[in-house]
Amino acid sequence: MIESQITTDVNSLNPQVIRNSMPYTINQNGEVNLPIVGLVNVNNKTEQETELMLTKLYSEYYIDPFVNIVITNKFITIYRGGSDAKQLLISRPDLTVLDAIGQAGGIPENARSSKIKILRTVNGEKLTEEIDLSGIEDINKAQAYVMPNDIIYIEPGLNAHFFREISPIITTVSSIVVIYAFFANLNK
Structure with missing residues (x-):
C-alpha cells in the first residue's frame, strides 16, 4: 500500500x-x-x-x-477487468470517479458498467460502494471525488476472448449435429 x-x-x-x-x-x-x-x-x-x-x-x-x-504520492488504482490495472496520480483535488475511469481508458468493451466498485479505507474501516453506470440513475455517485489509495474495480463481463476461442468448436459440433439429423431424416 x-x-x-x-x-x-x-x-x-x-x-x-x-x-x-x-x-x-x-x-x-x-x-x-x-x-x-x-x-x-x-x-x-x-x-x-x-x-x-x-x-x-x-x-x-x-x-x-x-x-x-x-x-x-496521491494515487488511485483502477482495475479494468482481467489483468488490466492502472495506477493514476490524483492530478487535481476535484478528480471524480468518472474522470478517473476516463483517464484510465474508460470502461472496457467486455466489462460490466453496471458493476463498478469503489473500495476505500476510512479510519481503518474498509468501505465499498457499488455504482451502476449502465444507466443515468447512478451518475451522481460517479461524480464523487476520489481519495488517495482508492481502488476502482470494474467487474469483467463475459469474456469476449473466451467466445472467440470456443466459437469454432461450437460451429463444428453444430455442423455435425445438422449433418447427422439430415442423414437420420433421409433414412426414414
Missing part, C-alpha cells in the same frame, strides 16, 4: 527561524510526525484544513508562522 507524503514548508517573520521544507510520511492511521509539534493527526483533512491546524500549532513556537502543505 502506498502511503501519502506531506511536504511542509514553515516560514516565519522571525529572522532567526530557518526555513524548513522536507517530506514527511503520513502513516496508515493518518498521522504525521513533524518537527517541534510532534505527532499530528491529519486524517480526513484537506490541505487547507491541515495548513490552518499546523499554523495554530506552530504559532506557539514561532511568530506569525506561514505553513504551506503539499501532499504527494
Whole structure:
C-alpha cells in the first residue's frame, strides 16, 4: 500500500527561524510526525484544513508562522477487468470517479458498467460502494471525488476472448449435429 507524503514548508517573520521544507510520511492511521509539534493527526483533512491546524500549532513556537502543505504520492488504482490495472496520480483535488475511469481508458468493451466498485479505507474501516453506470440513475455517485489509495474495480463481463476461442468448436459440433439429423431424416 502506498502511503501519502506531506511536504511542509514553515516560514516565519522571525529572522532567526530557518526555513524548513522536507517530506514527511503520513502513516496508515493518518498521522504525521513533524518537527517541534510532534505527532499530528491529519486524517480526513484537506490541505487547507491541515495548513490552518499546523499554523495554530506552530504559532506557539514561532511568530506569525506561514505553513504551506503539499501532499504527494496521491494515487488511485483502477482495475479494468482481467489483468488490466492502472495506477493514476490524483492530478487535481476535484478528480471524480468518472474522470478517473476516463483517464484510465474508460470502461472496457467486455466489462460490466453496471458493476463498478469503489473500495476505500476510512479510519481503518474498509468501505465499498457499488455504482451502476449502465444507466443515468447512478451518475451522481460517479461524480464523487476520489481519495488517495482508492481502488476502482470494474467487474469483467463475459469474456469476449473466451467466445472467440470456443466459437469454432461450437460451429463444428453444430455442423455435425445438422449433418447427422439430415442423414437420420433421409433414412426414414
